[in-house]
Amino acid sequence: MRMNTTTFQLITAVLFLFLLSPETTALNVALNDDVLGLMVFKADISDPLLKLSTWKEEDDSPCNWTAVTCDPYSNRVTELHLDGSSLSGHISKGLLRLQFLHTLSLSRNNFTGLITNPILTQLIKSLETINLSQNGFSGSIPDPIFTQCGSIRSISLANNKLTGQIPDSISSCLTLQNVDFSSNQLSGGLPKDIWGLTGLRSIDLSNNFLDGEIPHEKIETLFDLRVVNLSSNSFSGELPDKIGECLLLKLVDFSDNYLVGRLPVSLQKLSLCNVVSLRGNYFTGELPEWIRGMKSLEILDVSVNNFTGLVPTGLGDVESLKSLNLSLNQFTGEVPESLAKCVNLSVIDFSRNLFTGEIPGWVFGLGLKGVYLSGNGFTGNVEFGESAAGFDSLEILDLSSNLFSGAIASSIGNFSRLVFLNMSRNSLVGSVPSILGRLKAANVIDLSHNRLNGSIPNEICGARVLEELRLESNLLTGSIPNQIQNCSDLTTLILSGNNITGMIPVDIAKLTELEYVDLSLNHLSGSLPKELTNLSNLVTFNVSHNELEGELPLGGFFNTIPLSSVSDNPSLCGSIVNQSCPGAHPKPIVLNPNPSHSDHGSTSLNMSHKRIILSISAIIAIGAAVFIALGVIVVTILNLHVRNSISRSAAVALTFSGGDDFSHTRSPSTDYGKLVMFTGDAEFVSGTHALLNKDCELGRGGFGVVYWTALRNGRSVAIKKLHVPSMSKSQEDFDREVKKLGMIRHSNLVLLEGFYWTPSLQLLINEYVSSGSLYKHLHEGNDENTLSWRERFEIILGTAKGLAHLHQMKVIHYNMKSSNVLIDCSGEAKVGDFGLAALLPSLDRHVLSGKIQSALGYMAPEFACQTVKITEKCDIYGFGILILEIVTGKKPVEYMEDDVVILCDMVRGALDNGQGHECIDRKLKGDFPVEECISVIKLGLVCASQVPSNRPDMEEVTKILELIQCPSEGHEEIE
Incomplete structure (x- = not known):
């Protein structure tokens, strides 16, 4: 239908009036306001990767800019995502102009500054979602963020440098759904009303210094809670008994804390939960049968606790289970056959328990990727079967430190994906299977400390990516195969404590990646190949207790090889063994004493002379032979003694239990x-x-x-x-x-x-700790590098905080002194050598005092009294003396020519005479607050009171120091 002229004119007029309306004018201004705000933000930061190159101030709208999201109807900026852009600098007020911004994500950048910056505080309060994780923000979380939190739903400040406590006001921010403060340096306890956040879906406070008990009240009201992660803190007490009332929980992680008691029965209600990690605590009792009710469980980790008893058969009903870690507990009995029903299992770790019996058949029948059974009492032969599902899946097999016997089954060569094989410290017999060469993916093969015999198979290096081969402490014979050169990636070769003979093959020098070689305690002979000097990565090369001869190679590692690495090879020579090598001596020239005699006469005399020489030579040869024979007998006896000693000590397991989910036995140490x-x-x-x-x-x-x-x-x-x-x-x-x-x-x-x-x-x-001890900084440095007052104060405060934490953990240091306070590269104080007395049996006062006699002047007077209990107050006395040492720069006790000066008495006398300022270290330069110094000295004297009850505790000391500190110093300026 064709539009008539009148209608067209009417529509044109309406559009013209609309364009002139105040609302449209305001919209244009708003668009310009978003551009202006973002350009101000851009101007204050560094953008090395040019991620913001599309941001141009002449643009009318930012909606097409990189990382910017706008509302499709209003064209106002609503979201800004700049994660992982290598941006740095401070966040400026430009972002405050974005009035409709509700999501800001700046994670994985290099932003710095105090989180208490008013701009950040105001910005956070105005958003719904903010992610500032993995940056360099510092300071404590500001209280105003939560007192007037607006509509904030999700906040992540993870992986920064935040300190202080979590504000109690967080409990009043009822809109919060997701909280992530993980991987910071937050301390103190959880706010007591933290579970009052009824809308909470996820909370992650892991990897901090939080302590105290986990609140129990109201946790059952968190009907939307899906994730709770409080791992790697110092929480104590028991788990909240009603945690299982949070029926939607999918992840529960309380690992690496100090939690005690038994598992709450309510956990069985978590039928939707996928992950439960309780490792590294002090839980006790048996693993309950009701765990079968957690039907959705995929990962269960209760390692490094004090669980006892049998593994519940009901665990087999959790068919969704993928990873099961029971390591480092005290479980007993046999591994239940019911676990064969867990067809989704991928990794099991039962290491370091008290399990017995044989390995169940299902272990190699389920298609597992990781099997860790080390450090138990498993017995019998290791049978893999001929058609096990694990042949195509198993990557890690650790059967070390058990009681397995019999030969290694040849079917072991069928594990086509096996990367790590450890069957060490058992009673395996028979030969090393040549079929191990079929393990094409193997990085580590450890069969050490068994009773294996025969020779090292030529085919062993069919595993061409092999990095570690450990066959020490067996009964192997034969020579080292020349085919060892085919293990081109080999870094560790340990063959010590066998009966290997022959020469060290020259081809071993082709293994350019070698770092750790131990061929000691064998019967190797011949000379060391000179080509070994080309092994530029060598760290150790031990050939001691063999029958090697000739000159030690010169060059590379062998110029500094330790004597212990070549000892007990009587025929080796060179400067390292302090034995010169014999040169090529010419034959002696014999002059004819009767040149005028006829040839006949000469021949007669020469024959007589030769008979005399032969007789003397024979005597010398016989004597030398006897001497050598005696030497061989002595050396053999010594070797047998050494071997017996090593055999006796070889029963102790070598264990790595690290931060990984499962432990490995992998070390070049011998x-x-x-x-x-x-x-x-x-x-x-x-x-x-x-x-x-x-x-x-x-x-x-x-x-x-x-x-x-x-x-x-x-x-x-x-x-x-x-x-x-x-x-x-x-x-x-x-x-x-x-x-x-x-x-x-x-x-x-x-x-x-x-x-x-x-x-x-x-x-x-x-x-x-790289910068050495406080003692060295105070007493061994020069005047130019002397510590400033502010550095000294921070060291005192940091030491106080460290001691306070120790005392909170019920640990007494016993040996507080300046040599046990270390300074890191940033000037931070770190207290070391704490709790060592707890590693010794009950010591009487005399013995303990003797062990810390180097702490003269720091020892509390009650050490001399047998009837007074040693408590944390002894540490506080030592800390008080330490304060005086730091402020004065003098040692606790100084010996003069005709006098002994006790620092504590000297300072107290000076204060009594109104001359406290005379005690301050004269090496301090520039202006510093004298009154602050005097206040710290007074605190030191209070801590060093002769009466233990008069000394404050370390929490009080820390608070006093924070009050003493001048408020105008030591704080970053707020923008």
Whole structure:
């Protein structure tokens, strides 16, 4: 239908009037306002990847810009997604102009600044969804965010540097549905009304320093709760008994805390729950039969607890189960056959329990990817069957440290995807199957500490990606096959403690990736190939206790090879073994004494002379032969003694129990003992014997010597070798006490990363703090590098916070002194060597005082009194002396030519005479608050009171220090 002229004119007029209306004018202004706000935001940040290159100020609308989402009707900016864009800088007020913005996601960038910035606070309050995770924001979560929280539904501040407590006001923000504050440094307890957020669907507070008990009240009212993750904190007490009333829960993770008691019966109601992780706590009792009610469960991890009894047969009714981890408990009996019904199982970890019996047939019949059964009492032959479903799926098989016997079944070669094979520390017999060469995907093969005989099969390197081959402590004979060169990726070759003969093949030098080689305690002969010097990655090469001869190669690793790595090879020569190599001596020239005699006469005399020489030579040869024979007998006896000693100690399991879901036995160390890592799977550059290298010594104390060493990934750690092995507790007690210390995490405490135990050697593995001890900074540095007052104050405050946390964990330090306070690269104080007295049996006062006698001047007076109980107040006394040492720069006790100066008495006398300012370290330069120094000195004297009850506790000390601190200093300026 054709439009008439009158109608067209009418429509044109209406459109013209509309374009001139105030509403349309306001819309244009609004569009420009969004452009302006985003351009201001862009101007204040760095954009190295040019992610914002499409943002141009001349544009009328930002709706086509990268990362910008607009409402299709109003064309106003509603969402901004700039995740993983490498942006940095501060968030400016430009975003406040975006009046209709409801979603802001800036995760995985490099933004910094205080989270208390008023701009951020106002911005968060105006949004529905905000994600600032994985940035560099610091400070404490501001209370105003939640007191007037508007319509905020989802907030993520995960993976930042936030400190302080979670504000109680969060409980009043009833619109909240999703909260993620994980991986920060938050402390304190949970707000008591946290479960009053009835709309809560997900809460993740994992990887912080939160403590106290988990509130029980109102948790049953969270009908929409799907996810609760409070793992890797320091929560104590029991699980809320009504947690199972949150019927929609799909993930429950309380792992790595200090929770106790039995599992709440209400958990059986969680029929929709997929994941339950309770690892690393102190739960007790049996795993209940009612667990069969959790029909949707896919991952169950109750490892590293104190569960006992049999594994419930009802667990087999949870057919959805994919991963089951029961490791490091005290489960007994046999593994139930009912688990064969869990057809979806992918990984089982039953390691480090008390299981007995044979391996159930279903283990290799379900098509599992990971099987971990190490450290139990399993017996019998290991049978894989001939048509097991696992042949096409199994990637990790760990059967180490059990009582398996018999030969290794040849069907093991059918595991086409096997990456990790560990059958060490059993009683396996027979030969090493040549069919292992068919394991084309294998990275690790460990058959050590068995009774295997025969020779190393030539086909072993059919597994061409093999990185570790460990066959030590068996009965192997024959020679090292030349085909070893085909293992081109090999980094670790351990063949020690066998009866291997022959020469070391030259082709071993073609394995350019080799790092750890141990061929010791065999019968290898011949010389060391000179081509070995081309192995540029070697860390250890041990050929001690063999029958090698000739000159040690010169060059590369062999220029500094330790004597212990080549010892007991009597015919080896070179500078390392302090034995010169024989040169090529010319034959002696014999002059004829009667040149005028006839040839006949000369011949007669020469024959007579030769007979004399022959007689002397024969005597020398016979004597040498007798001497060598005696030497061989002595060496053989010594070798037998060494082998017997090693055999006796080889029964102790070598264990890595890390932060991964399952533990691995993988280390190049050749020492025999128990190594447990709390912070993840780790490998040392060399065995524990290398820790005795004096060049790596960091310091000595009353409880041991500290050495530096490096992990294989390049990270440094500090190892304390305890002085008192004869006084140490049993292995079980030692394990329990060290694991308690290993669970203590605080930014002002040195992290205990693991430990190593044998009956004669105990090592503690700590994080390495790079800048040394406070003692060195105070007393061994030069005047130019002296600590400023603000640095000293922060060290005092940080030390106080660390001690306060220890006391909250019911741990007494016992040895508080400046050499046990370490300073990291950012100047943060970290208290180390805490709780060591708990690793020893009950010590009387005299012995304990003797162990910490290096702490002279720090020891509380009650140590001298047998009737007074040693408590946390002893630490507070030592901390008080430490305060005085930091402020004055003087040692607690100083010996003059004709006097002894006790720091505490000197400072108290100066204060009494009104001369407290004279005590302040004269090396302090520039302006600093003298009154603040005096206040800190007074606090130190209060802490060092002679009467324990007069000393404040460390929580009070921390609060006092925060009050003393000048409010105008030490705070970032708010934009």
